[in-house]
Amino acid sequence: MINCFKKRPKINQKLKKQLKQKAKQLPSSFSKSDLTPWEINIIEQIDKKTTKFNKNNITRTKAYYEFYRAHPEIHWALLGHLVSRNGGWNMTDLKGDLLPRLMTNRERENFFSFLERGNWLIFQDVFPQCLLYQQSLAKQKNLFYLLPYLDVSIFMEVIWNNFWEYRDCRQLAIAMIINEQNYLEERVIQNKHFQDTVLHTIEFKLYDTFRFNHIIFPKLNEITGRPSVVGDTLYQFDELHQRINIGIRLYDLLFQRKARLQAIIQWAAKHPHTGSRSDYWKDLFHPVNESAPGPSYKRRTKNCRLKKGKTRIYSPPLQFAWADVEHKEAEKKDWFHDYQVLYYLDKSEKEIGGEIYDDYCNALEKIELAIIAKNAIFFK
Structure with missing residues (x-):
């Protein structure tokens, strides 16, 4: 195991200088014809492995x-x-017990496409970096x-070079x-x-406003x-600054x-990801639909606990909710142009406390109340 460097050196000026040097190189200057067969083989193996694991969210x-x-x-x-x-949980929510009562099929398919495209794009950009490391x-x-031959930003080339040296x-x-x-x-949000x-x-605006x-x-x-x-909780999903800050x-x-950290890793090790929220809360969610069909809905939860006699919330595994998607190739364009990101x-x-239980439970109850309100309007 590689040890992390604990005391970070102040090297942002060094990074800026290196980025300026890299920015002078045009994308057209990175031709695979300049590489050796050994280097081309590495790139091809990384591409092959990335494609293999970029099949779906699971x-x-x-x-x-x-x-x-x-x-x-x-x-x-x-x-x-x-x-x-x-x-993955957000994807399967779209086929679970609650959101289908609030959104049309087309709305849910559009939302899934949005989530899936983002999930796919991140993997095809970041996993080759990991494999090259x-x-x-x-x-x-x-x-x-x-x-650059893997279409990764010059920003990350400079960062990885510095990690190799400093282990920060x-x-x-x-x-x-x-x-x-x-x-x-640019590829999704814009x-x-x-x-x-x-x-x-x-x-989507209600989804953001209600803090779901x-x-x-x-x-x-x-x-x-x-x-x-x-x-x-992520507020203003369409704001780049907000997404970076919550990250x-x-x-x-x-x-x-x-x-x-160890408690989270222990949980992850014992619970393979299926996409169903029953992975982490079996007494509240269930991978099999236990509820009766029909438009009527009555509240089942309070403080993230089932009310007496109520069935668990249906949260299907991803494999039963959505089919795999064939994606079009990602746009080949380097996003880096502003040194302010340093x-x-x-x-x-x-110090981050991470207390979210009450907010999460309140959001779940808001969804249930929204369903009941919709039923009261459309199913009188």
Whole structure:
């Protein structure tokens, strides 16, 4: 295991200088014809392995976790695993007990396409970086000069080079957060199709307003033996700055306390990701639909506990909710153009409590009340 460098050197000026040098190179200057057969083979193997694991949310989430187990110094891999679990839960919510009562089939399909595209794009950008790091370790040689041939931003090439030298695990993780969110910005958030079908719709604005967009990390409770949750809430999903900031907060929440980190890792190890929320709360969610069909709905929960005699909330596994998607190739464009993003690397670690239980339970109850209100209007 590679040890992380604890005291981060102030190297932002060095990073800026290196980025300026890299920015002078045109994308057309990175031709695979300039590479040796050995280098081309590495790129082809990375592409092949990335495609294999980028099949769906389940395969991506597992790949992140397995990589973190092999290389725990790459903190983002665990963060990516946990956030990807949340992405899967959001996907299956669209086919569960509650959201289908509030959204049309077309709205839910559009929302799934939005979530799936983002999940796919992040993996096809970040996992090759991880695999190239793995190859660098195996060859005992810095291979990050190959990142541009994998269509990875020059920003990350400079960051990986510095990680190879300084082993600053936190800086690398934050840089990967910056990279992934900027990578998504033009390809998903600013994409007109997703703006028209998801981001600018009333349904999405209500989703954001009602604070349904929680990101939770289950962990084992040593006292009860039952899972509990910590996490944070993302406000204004379409704001790049907000997404980067919550990524940094979630990173600090995950890694600043060793006991909490270990409890989360223990839970993840014992609960393979299926996409069903029953993975972490079996007494509240169930992978099989136990409720009676029909438009009528009565409240089942209070403080995240089932009311007496009520059936559990249906939360299907991903494999039964959505078919795999064939994606069109990602746009080949480097997002990096503003050195101001280095500001995020200077942000000091903050104590994050992660208390989210009450907010999460309140959001669940709001969804139930919204369903009842809709029924009262349309099914009198």
